[in-house]
Amino acid sequence: MKDYRKLFRFARPYYGLLALSGLFMAIVTILDIFRLSAIVPVIDRVFTNKPIVFAGNKFPLFLENILSYLNGLTPLKVLYLLLVIMPVALVIRAVFEFLHSYIMADVGQKVIRDVRNLIYEKLQFLSLDYFTRKRSGELVSRVTNDVKLIENAVSYALTDLVYESFQVLSFAVLTFFINWRLALISIVVLPMVSVPMIAVGKVLRKLSRRSQEKMADINSLLVETFIGARIVRAFCAEEREAGKFKGQNQDYYKLAMKSIKRMIILSITTELIGIAVALFVIYYSGRQVIESTLSFGVFTLFMAALLSLIRPFKKLSQVNSIMEQAVAASSRIYEVLDAKPSVQEEAEAQELSAFKEKISFENICFSYGDNEILEGISLEVNKGQMLAVVGPSGVGKTTLLDLIPRFYDPQKGRILIDGVDIKKVTLRSLRNLIGIVTQETILFNDTIRANIAYGKPDATDKEIEQAAAQAHAHDFIRNFPAGYDTVIADRGIKLSGGERQRIAIARALLKNPPILILDEATSQLDSQSERLVQEALDRLVQGRTVFVIAHRLSTVRGAGRIIVLNKGRIAEQGSHSELLGQEGLYKRLYQMQESTGK
Numbered sequence: 001m002k003d004y005r006k007l008f009r010f011a012r013p014y015y016g017l018l019a020l021s022g023l024f025m026a027i028v029t030i031l032d033i034f035r036l037s038a039i040v041p042v043i044d045r046v047f048t049n050k051p052i053v054f055a056g057n058k059f060p061l062f063l064e065n066i067l068s069y070l071n072g073l074t075p076l077k078v079l080y081l082l083l084v085i086m087p088v089a090l091v092i093r094a095v096f097e098f099l100h101s102y103i104m105a106d107v108g109q110k111v112i113r114d115v116r117n118l119i120y121e122k123l124q125f126l127s128l129d130y131f132t133r134k135r136s137g138e139l140v141s142r143v144t145n146d147v148k149l150i151e152n153a154v155s156y157a158l159t160d161l162v163y164e165s166f167q168v169l170s171f172a173v174l175t176f177f178i179n180w181r182l183a184l185i186s187i188v189v190l191p192m193v194s195v196p197m198i199a200v201g202k203v204l205r206k207l208s209r210r211s212q213e214k215m216a217d218i219n220s221l222l223v224e225t226f227i228g229a230r231i232v233r234a235f236c237a238e239e240r241e242a243g244k245f246k247g248q249n250q251d252y253y254k255l256a257m258k259s260i261k262r263m264i265i266l267s268i269t270t271e272l273i274g275i276a277v278a279l280f281v282i283y284y285s286g287r288q289v290i291e292s293t294l295s296f297g298v299f300t301l302f303m304a305a306l307l308s309l310i311r312p313f314k315k316l317s318q319v320n321s322i323m324e325q326a327v328a329a330s331s332r333i334y335e336v337l338d339a340k341p342s343v344q345e346e347a348e349a350q351e352l353s354a355f356k357e358k359i360s361f362e363n364i365c366f367s368y369g370d371n372e373i374l375e376g377i378s379l380e381v382n383k384g385q386m387l388a389v390v391g392p393s394g395v396g397k398t399t400l401l402d403l404i405p406r407f408y409d410p411q412k413g414r415i416l417i418d419g420v421d422i423k424k425v426t427l428r429s430l431r432n433l434i435g436i437v438t439q440e441t442i443l444f445n446d447t448i449r450a451n452i453a454y455g456k457p458d459a460t461d462k463e464i465e466q467a468a469a470q471a472h473a474h475d476f477i478r479n480f481p482a483g484y485d486t487v488i489a490d491r492g493i494k495l496s497g498g499e500r501q502r503i504a505i506a507r508a509l510l511k512n513p514p515i516l517i518l519d520e521a522t523s524q525l526d527s528q529s530e531r532l533v534q535e536a537l538d539r540l541v542q543g544r545t546v547f548v549i550a551h552r553l554s555t556v557r558g559a560g561r562i563i564v565l566n567k568g569r570i571a572e573q574g575s576h577s578e579l580l581g582q583e584g585l586y587k588r589l590y591q592m593q594e595s596t597g598k
Contacts, residue, residue: 007323007330010115011154014107021107022162024100029166031093036304038082041070044297045078052297101159108155115147119336127343128407132368137220142336145215146329149208153326157319164312164319171305171312204259208325211255212332218248263321343406345427352425355433355514357418358382359404359545365412366399373399374410375568381561383514386546388556390586391565397549398439400565401517404547405434435508439520439549441500448477449484451503455511467510473502516546553590562586 011018044052051071070078119142131139225232225241232241282303289299364377373396381387389397402408403415406422415422422430435455443451452467453459459467464484468474476499480486488494488503495503508516550556557576564572564579564586572584579586 006334007150007153007327008158010111010150010330011107011158013114014110017103017107018158021100021103021159024096024103025159025163025166027096028093028100029163029170031089031096032167033170034089035086035093036308037301038086039304040297040301041078041082042297043300045070045073046075046082048296049075050296100163104159105155108151111154112147112151115150115333116143119143119147119333122337122339125341126339127341128402129342130339135216135220135223137218137223138216139336140223141212141216141219142333145219146212146332149212149322149326149329150333152322157322157326160315160319161323164315167308167312168316171308203262204321204324206328207255207259207262209328209332211252211259212329214248214252214255218245218252221245221248259321259325266321343409343427346424349424349426350420352417352420352422352429352433355383355417355545359515360416360419361400361403361413362416363413364400364403364410364415366396366403366408366410373568377413377568377570379563379570379573381545381547383545384543385561386548386559388548388550388559388562389565390550390553390556390562390589391571392585392589395565396568397565398519401519401547401549404515404517405431405436433513434515434517435511435513436517437501437504437508437519441497441504443488443495443500443503445487447482447485447487448480448503451488452484452506452510454507459510463510464506467506468503470509471502471506473499473506476502514544516544518546519549520551553586553593 040052044050052067073081123139221241221244225245232238286299289296359381361377361379364374365372366374377400379387389400391397399408403410404422406427409423417425417430417433444454449461449464452464456463461484465474468477468484477484477486486494548556548559553576556562560575562574562576562579563570564584566585572579572582572586574582580590
C-alpha cells in the first residue's frame with residue numbers, strides 16, 4: 001500500500017480534478033444502470049405485453065409507483081415513452097463521459113509533465129559524481145519510459161479503477177434489488193477473481209522492473225553508439241554493435257512477452273469465473289421464470305447486470321497489471337528524486353560577491369572510492385597570477401581544479417577564497433566568479449550566438465561579437481551564411497575541433513569572470529589558432545587569476561608559476577626556466593615533447 005501511495009503522490013495537486021471526474025463517472029454509471037434497466041419494459045411490456053414481476057421483492061415507494069405506472073400503460077405508449085426518454089439519457093451520458101475522459105487525460109498529461117520536470121530539475125542539481133555512477137541511457141529511460149508507465153497508471157488505469165469500481169458496485173446493487181439471494185451467491189463467488197489477480201500482480205511488478213532496467217540498457221547502448229558513430233565506423237564495428245543491440249532487444253522482448261502472457265491468462269481466468277457464475281444463475285433463475293414468479297424481462301435484466309459485472313472485473317485485473325508496472329517505475333523514479341547531492345550548500349551559506357586577494361588550498365586529499373588521487377596538496381594562488389598545472393596523465397590535474405567550483409568536495413582539507421571556506425558560500429555566487437573551458441568541448445544544439453551567451457543570456461550582440469573576436473572566432477563565424485544565427489547541431493558536430501574550442505573560449509570570455517580555468521583549452525587548435533588564442537589569453541591574465549592545465553608544456557612557458565603533480569602530490573613548482581634548471585620530472589617531460597615535436 002505504501003508503494004501505491006508514493007505512486008499517486010505525483011497526482012496530489014490534482015485531487016480536486018480527480019474528485020470532479022469521479023463525480024462525472026458516477027453519473028455515467030447511474031445512466032448505464034438506467035440504460036440497462038430499459039430491457040425490462042421493452043421485453044415485458046412492449047414485446048410480450050405481460051406485467052413486470054420481481055419475484056415478490058419489496059422496493060422503495062417511488063420504484064413501486066414507476067412499476068405500477070408502466071404496467072398500466074399499453075405496449076405502444078411504453079414504446080413511445082422509451083423513444084423520448086432514452087435519447088435524452090444517452091446524450092446526457094455522452095456529455096458526462098466526455099467530461100470525465102477529458103479530465104482524466106488532462107490529469108495524466110499534467111502528472112507526466114510534472115514528473116519529467118521534477119526528474120530533470122533534480123538531475124540538474126545533483127553533483128557530478130552521480131553522473132559518473134549512472135549511464136546516460138539509464139537516466140534517459142527514467143525520463144521517458146518510466147514516466148510513460150506512470151502516465152498509464154494515472155490517466156488510464158485510475159480511470160478504469162474508479163469507473164469500473166462504480167460499475168461493480170452499481171450492478172451488484174441492481175442484482176440485489178432483483179433477487180437478493182441469487183445476488184448474494186453470485187457476489188460471494190465473483191471475488192475469487194482477486195486471488196489470481198494478487199498472485200499475478202506480484203510477478204508482474206518484478207518483471208516490469210526487469211523490463212525497465214533492460215530498456216535502460218538499450219537506451220545506454222543507443223547513446224553510446226550515436227555519440228561514438230565515427231569510432232564504430234572507423235573500426236568496422238557496425239555488425240558487432242548491431243548484434244549487441246539485437247541481443248539487448250531480444251532480452252527485452254522475452255521479458256515483455258512474459259508479462260503479456262500473465263496478463264492474458266489473468267484476463268481469461270477472470271472471464272471464466274464470470275461465465276461459471278452466469279451458468280449457475282441461468283439454471284436457478286430460469287426455474288423461477290418457468291414457475292412465473294419472475295418475468296422474463298426482469299430475468300433478462302438480472303442476467304445483463306450479472307454479465308455486466310464480468311467486464312469490470314476483467315478490466316480491474318488489467319488495471320492491477322498496469323498499476324504493478326507503474327509502481328515498479330515509480331520506485332526507479334524515486335531513486336533519482338530521493339538521491340542526495342554529495343556537494344551541498346550549508347543552511348547559512350553566504351554570498352561571495354567578489355574575488356580580491358588569493359585562493360588557498362590547505363592539505364587537500366581526494367579519492368574516487370578507494371583510488372586516492374590527491375594527497376596533501378597545499379598552495380596559494382594570488383589574484384592576477386597564472387598557475388599552470390602539469391604532470392603525467394591521470395595524476396589528478398583536472399580533479400584538482402574541479403574542486404575550485406565545487407564540482408566535487410575533498411575528503412580532507414579545504415579551499416579558501418579570500419580566507420573564506422568555499423563550503424560556506426552559495427554555489428551560485430562561487431561559480432559566477434569562475435569561467436571554464438574544458439578539454440572536452442561541450443556545445444549545445446543551438447545557434448552560435450546562444451552558445452557563446454550561455455553564461456550571460458542577456459548579453460548584447462556587440463558583447464557576443466567582441467568575445468568571439470577576442471577568441472579569434474569572429475571571422476570564421478561571419479563566413480557562415482547565417483552568421484551568429486547558425487545552428488551548430490548536436491555537440492557542435494558541424495564545426496571543426498578548433499572552431500568548437502574557440503567558441504567555448506568565447507563563452508568563457510563573455511562571462512568575464514575574475515577566475516579562469518582552462519583545462520587543455522588549446523588542445524584542439526592548430527598552430528596558427530593556438531598562437532592567436534594564446535595572445536588573447538595573455539591579455540586576460542592582467543587582473544585575473546588563471547588556472548591552466550596543459551599537456552603541451554610549450555604553452556605554459558609564460559605562466560608565472562607552474563606546479564608539477566606526480567603520484568597525487570606536488571613534486572615540483574616554479575617558473576618554466578626554474579623548472580628546466582632542475583633535473584626533475586618537468587625537464588624530462590619537456591625534453592620528451594621537444595624531441596617528438598609535440
